[in-house]
Amino acid sequence: xxxxxxxxxxxxxxxxxxxxxxxxxxxxxxxxxxxxxxxxxxxxxxxxxxxxxxxxxxxxxxxxxxxxxxxxxxxxxxxxxxxxxxxxxxxxxxxxxxxxxxxxxxxxxxxxxx
Amino acid sequence: xxxxxxxxxxxxxxxxxxxxxxxxxxxxxxxxxxxxxxxxxxxxxxxxxxxxxxxxxxxxxxxxxxxxxxxxxxxxxxxxxxxxxxxxxxxxxxxxxxxxxxxxxxxxxxxxxxxx
Numbered sequence: 632x633x634x635x636x637x638x639x640x641x642x643x644x645x646x647x648x649x650x651x652x653x654x655x656x657x658x659x660x661x662x663x664x665x666x667x668x669x670x671x672x673x674x675x676x677x678x679x680x681x682x683x684x685x686x687x688x689x690x691x692x693x694x695x696x697x698x699x700x701x702x703x704x705x706x707x708x709x710x711x712x713x714x715x716x717x718x719x720x721x722x723x724x725x726x727x728x729x730x731x732x733x734x735x736x737x738x739x740x741x742x743x744x745x
Numbered sequence: 746x747x748x749x750x751x752x753x754x755x756x757x758x759x760x761x762x763x764x765x766x767x768x769x770x771x772x773x774x775x776x777x778x779x780x781x782x783x784x785x786x787x788x789x790x791x792x793x794x795x796x797x798x799x800x801x802x803x804x805x806x807x808x809x810x811x812x813x814x815x816x817x818x819x820x821x822x823x824x825x826x827x828x829x830x831x832x833x834x835x836x837x838x839x840x841x842x843x844x845x846x847x848x849x850x851x852x853x854x855x856x857x858x859x860x861x
Contacts, residue, residue, distance in 0.1 A: 633788075665849075674749075674835050674852030675788075720787075733850065735787040 633658040637721050642732035645713045645744055654704040654721030662726035665694050666706045669718045669738065678706070678719075711717055711743045748772055751853035752837050758826055759847045759861050766821045768836030776821040778850065780835040781805060788835060794819060826860045832859050 636658045644650050656664070663682045667675035679695040681704070688695050693708045696734045708715055718738040725732050748768040758764060770777065775796040780788040780803075790803030795812040808830070809823050819838075823830055838852040 640785075672754075672855065672857065674837070674854050675847060676852070680849065715771075733788075737785060737787045740785075 633723075633725065633734050635721055635723050635734045635736040637719075637739050640737070641740040641742070643742045643744060644711055646711060646713060647728075649707065649709050650711060650741065651725075652708075652721075652741070653710065654706070654707045656702050656704070656721070656723045657686050658702075658725050658734050660726050664697055664704050664725040665722045665724070666693070666704075667720040667722055669720055670715070673723040674731075675720055683736055699711060708741075711741075713743050713745060716741060716743045737743070746823050746861070748816075749836065749838055749851050749853040751856050753855045753856060754854060755859075757859045757861065760825075760827055762826050764796050764826055766834055766836075766858070768819045768821070768853055769817050770819075770838040770851070770853075771817060772838060773816065774787070774838035774840055774851075775816065777813065778837040779803070779811060779819070779821050779836065781807065781853075782833045782835055787835075787860045792821065803816045803831075809815075814841075826858075831858060 638653045638702050665680045666678045669675040678693050681697040683699050694707045697704045718740050720738040721736040723734045752767045753818045770858045777794045779792040781791050789805035791805050791807040792811040794800050799809050811821050833855050835855045836853040
């Protein structure tokens with residue numbers, strides 16, 4: 632069964648600190664993995680995307696890593712800001728369907744305190 | 746920023762009412778999707794469309810229906826709303842060509858539906 636598991640479920644950090652979010656998946660055949668940021672009451676917005684051959688991708692203070700062998704990914708946030716408070720969702724796409732089916736994790740709810 | 750819009754953003758209605766959630770995109774995308782999301786839970790695909798006059802049910806069974814008469818418009822309808830329909834509904838769209846960048850889906854802001 633194709634699944635995406637994220638940890639931790641929630642995380643509280645102080646402004647300026649770094650943090651790392653984890654994602655494990657069993658989706659096969661694998662196409663790509665995205666990290667989305669979803670603010671409360673809003674739709675998800677893509678932060679990074681990685682294919683099988685990529686093992687790291689950065690977008691400003693966000694750096695994602697991918698280990699396709701162990702089927703694990705992480706999202707590292709550097710020098711957190713209050714605006715980073717959101718849910719971070721790991722999304723894996725398979726290449727076995729014309730739809731480009733997406734498999735969603737439940738997200739990590741990040742809260743940044745001043 | 747993605748050009749995909751949803752209305753209304755918030756809706757509170759009574760049981761038994763008929764409602765339509767609107768979704769429009771101006772990117773010319775052929776594929777469109779409806780997801781349902783409860784707090785703290787993953788998004789579940791309830792409907793999708795490959796293009797005009799194409800609609801399919803998703804992974805999660807839903808009593809809602811959809812239509813795709815125009816490329817840019819993908820409304821979702823509930824004929825008789827119930828409290829169990831209370832949820833957030835997210836619309837998304839993506840390009841259809843195999844050359845499109847890795848099936849990226851662009852999401853609308855969502856509609857928060859509460860059925861009393």
